[in-house]
Amino acid sequence: MPPRPLEIGPAGRAAAHAIERTRTARGYSQRQLAARVTALGRPMTFTALSRIERTVRRCDIDDLVAIATALGIAPQALLAGHCTHPEPVGAGAT
Secondary structure, eight states: OOOOOOOOOHHHHHHHHHHHHHHHHHTOOHHHHHHHHHHTTOOOOHHHHHHHHTTSSOOOHHHHHHHHHHHTSOHHHHHTTTOSSOOOTTTTOO
């Protein structure tokens, strides 16, 4: 039996939405952004980008960094919307 793909979690969904919001705010089509990512050395088709934005495909860390660079923002900015009030490490432990 083939392994089941991992579900995209809340951080992945938030990053996907942030990618789409930022891309449209910058005025890039999916084709244009995919071409910019590819030019940075991370080959990406517009179909792959579309699947990331629709949360059909997982966005790995290398994709995230390349997409952020192509958008002209820090990778953390694509993750920022996920957790606005993070708990310190070990919070709640007694």
